[in-house]
Amino acid sequence: xxxxxxxxxxxxxxxxxxxxxxxxxxxxxxxxxxxxxxxxxxxxxxxxxxxxxxxxxxxxxxxxxxxxxxxxxxxxxxxxxxxxxxxxxxxxxxxxxxxxxxxxxxxxxxxxxxxxxxxxxxxxxxxxxxxxxxxxxxxxxxxxxxxxxxxxxxxxxxxxxxxxxxxxxxxxxxxxxxxxxxxxxxxxxxxxxxxxxxxxxxxxxxxxxxxxxxxxxxxxxxxxxxxxxxxxxxxxxxxxxxxxxxxxxxxxxxxxxxxxxxxxxxxxxxxxxxxxxxxxxxxxxxxxxxxxxxxxxxxxxxxxxxxxxxxxxxxxxxxxxxxxxxxxxxxxxxxxxxxxxxxxxxxxxxxxxxxxxxxxxxxxxxxxxxxxxxxxxxxxxxxxxxxxxxxxxxxxxxxxxxxxxxxxxxxxxxxxxxxxxxxxxxxxxxxxxxxxxxxxxxxxxxxxxxxxxxxxxxxxxxxxxxxxxxxxxxxxxxxxxxxxxxxxxxxxx
Numbered sequence: 001x002x003x004x005x006x007x008x009x010x011x012x013x014x015x016x017x018x019x020x021x022x023x024x025x026x027x028x029x030x031x032x033x034x035x036x037x038x039x040x041x042x043x044x045x046x047x048x049x050x051x052x053x054x055x056x057x058x059x060x061x062x063x064x065x066x067x068x069x070x071x072x073x074x075x076x077x078x079x080x081x082x083x084x085x086x087x088x089x090x091x092x093x094x095x096x097x098x099x100x101x102x103x104x105x106x107x108x109x110x111x112x113x114x115x116x117x118x119x120x121x122x123x124x125x126x127x128x129x130x131x132x133x134x135x136x137x138x139x140x141x142x143x144x145x146x147x148x149x150x151x152x153x154x155x156x157x158x159x160x161x162x163x164x165x166x167x168x169x170x171x172x173x174x175x176x177x178x179x180x181x182x183x184x185x186x187x188x189x190x191x192x193x194x195x196x197x198x199x200x201x202x203x204x205x206x207x208x209x210x211x212x213x214x215x216x217x218x219x220x221x222x223x224x225x226x227x228x229x230x231x232x233x234x235x236x237x238x239x240x241x242x243x244x245x246x247x248x249x250x251x252x253x254x255x256x257x258x259x260x261x262x263x264x265x266x267x268x269x270x271x272x273x274x275x276x277x278x279x280x281x282x283x284x285x286x287x288x289x290x291x292x293x294x295x296x297x298x299x300x301x302x303x304x305x306x307x308x309x310x311x312x313x314x315x316x317x318x319x320x321x322x323x324x325x326x327x328x329x330x331x332x333x334x335x336x337x338x339x340x341x342x343x344x345x346x347x348x349x350x351x352x353x354x355x356x357x358x359x360x361x362x363x364x365x366x367x368x369x370x371x372x373x374x375x376x377x378x379x380x381x382x383x384x385x386x387x388x389x390x391x392x393x394x395x396x397x398x399x400x401x402x403x404x405x406x407x408x409x410x411x412x413x414x415x416x417x418x419x420x421x422x423x424x425x426x427x428x429x430x431x432x433x434x435x436x437x438x439x440x441x442x443x444x445x446x447x448x449x450x451x452x453x454x455x456x457x458x459x460x461x462x463x464x465x466x467x468x469x470x471x472x473x474x475x476x477x478x479x480x481x482x483x484x485x486x487x488x489x490x491x492x493x
Contacts, residue, residue: 075290078300083231084285085278085304090234090311092170092353093275096416097312098241098319098327104268105259107317113268118309120464121276122301123457124431128279129286129297131434134441138287140280140426141367147434147441154374157367159425160280164364165402166419171353171360172406173415176203177330178346185337200407206354207403214358215395233348237332238315240345244335245318253324263475270420270472275312276305277423279431280363329411365394417476421469428465432458 076084104110128143135146141160145153179202183191191197244250259265286297319331328334332349335342369390373383409415439446439454446452 075288075292077290078296079303081285081289081297081300082304082307085282085300086307087231088278088281088285089276089304089308090231091275091356092167092174092412093271093416094234094237094312094315095174095330095332096271096412097275097316098323098331099329100268100271101316101320102256102325102327103264105264106256107320108257109259109265110268110316111313113265114272114309114313117269117272118276118305120461121427122298122305124279124427124461125282125301126294126298127431127435128283129294131438132283132286133292133294134438138284140283140430141370143283143434144430147437148430150374152430152433154371156430157371159422161364161367161371163277163280163419163422163426164360164367165398166415166422168357168360168364168398168402169406169409170412170415170419171357172203172207172403173409173412174330174353175206175350176200176406177333177412178350179203179206181333181335181337181346182343203406204403207357207399210354211357212399215361215399216392218391233345233352234311236348237345238311240335240341241315241319241322241331243341245322250322250334251326252322253326255321255324266468266472266475269468270417270423270476272420273423273427273468274416274420276308277426278304279426329416361395361398364398365391368394418473421473421476424465424468424472428461428468432461432465435461 101107101110104113128140131143131147132138135143137143137146141153141156144156176199180199183197183202187197192199195201282301285300286292289296289300315331320327323331323334326334332342332346335345337343337346369387372378372390373380435454436458439451439458443451446455
């Protein structure tokens with residue numbers, strides 16, 4: 001190591017996992033590494049030498065050197081990683097699952113589609129872990145970059161930013177929904193005639209007070225403790241849905257046993273993809289395993305997905321059986337908020353939403369900033385001069401525009417349908433491309449049977465992913481035009 005003789009480079013995902021959820025690293029090191037300064041400060045001199053030599057990113061510098069990566073001394077166990085994967089997967093998608101079961105044609109049809117998609121979900125996670133080992137990567141974007149090159153990395157960064165942005169809009173819509181439910185139940189159906197109780201006012205003011213202050217820091221690791229409340233809040237929603245079913249005090253519409261048209265089965269796909277999309281976060285989770293092997297990670301993935309399947313399926317089944325065809329895009333909208341059991345669920349979900357929004361904004365902000373620096377070919381040293389200004393501008397534009405869109409979009413079902421299409425890119429297309437490049441890298445003339453099998457699998461991923469993205473996106477667009485606001489409950493009269 002000619003340039004790193006006194007520098008310790010660690011590709012450790014216990015740092016990078018916080019970084020890719022982007023929780024614990026400063027912007028100055030957006031790549032999966034940690035440079036520990038020595039007593040004489042020689043590492044900065046060498047880093048500046050790299051910058052002056054024309055290399056625009058630290059990752060290029062590291063890849064250009066022979067770096068001895070020390071073995072992991074610490075890390076998390078596979079069963080601890082299960083909770084990280086579950087926390088990454090379980091979220092707002094659960095609220096939309098009951099309606100998705102209705103749209104798909106009933107419980108049996110939706111469960112079959114879910115089972116088929118889960119095969120791809122688990123396979124994609126294993127592919128990403130394997131490719132992560134090949135290039136010693138610790139983030140989704142770096143895996144894509146290492147296997148598919150810079151252009152793919154830019155597309156991946158743009159997709160991550162867009163996905164996080166859309167999810168933030170979903171969270172704001174959920175906040176508005178919860179305020180409406182509480183005010184309508186406690187004040188009456190005329191609540192929105194008062195400006196200070198309108199949906200937009202309560203959503204905007206609460207977001208400015210409880211979200212905006214946490215959107216600017218370089219480091220938001222303090223939110224990791226608050227965000228752990230997310231799993232508990234989702235589990236409480238699960239309990240609420242089951243409890244209300246057995247309570248039996250709700251009006252129920254007809255329950256389908258088959259879809260109205262065979263194409264309706266595709267309507268559940270975006271919700272499933274949105275609900276199980278944890279691939280961006282699972283790469284750093286894999287990297288922080290104490291025993292970093294694909295087989296060990298597969299054990300983590302299977303257990304985590306089993307928990308997610310149980311949670312989503314139970315909530316969707318009980319929610320759908322409770323309301324039938326009358327179920328709404330947000331299952332909590334259908335309950336009476338004057339009931340203390342429901343009120344606790346609304347508050348718990350709102351708290352989770354407030355604490356999760358800044359994390360997603362942070363991930364999207366880093367992706368946008370990284371993309372901006374790469375496209376403008378700005379060096380790290382120059383970029384750091386105006387990093388604070390860019391951080392503030394990106395965060396403000398992100399927050400203001402997402403609040404505006406949340407104010408005009410009627411329900412989370414609209415957003416989740418499109419986000420589900422984009423989630424298919426992370427689950428199918430990028431893993432398929434990575435597997436294809438991995439196969440060609442090991443056998444570029446394609447003579448081994450194993451290579452042919454891997455190419456066939458990657459082709460299946462690419463075909464299915466492209467089909468889902470195109471078909472579901474188009475179908476969602478048509479459905480939203482034909483049935484605009486049809487399932488939105490009017491709480492104010």
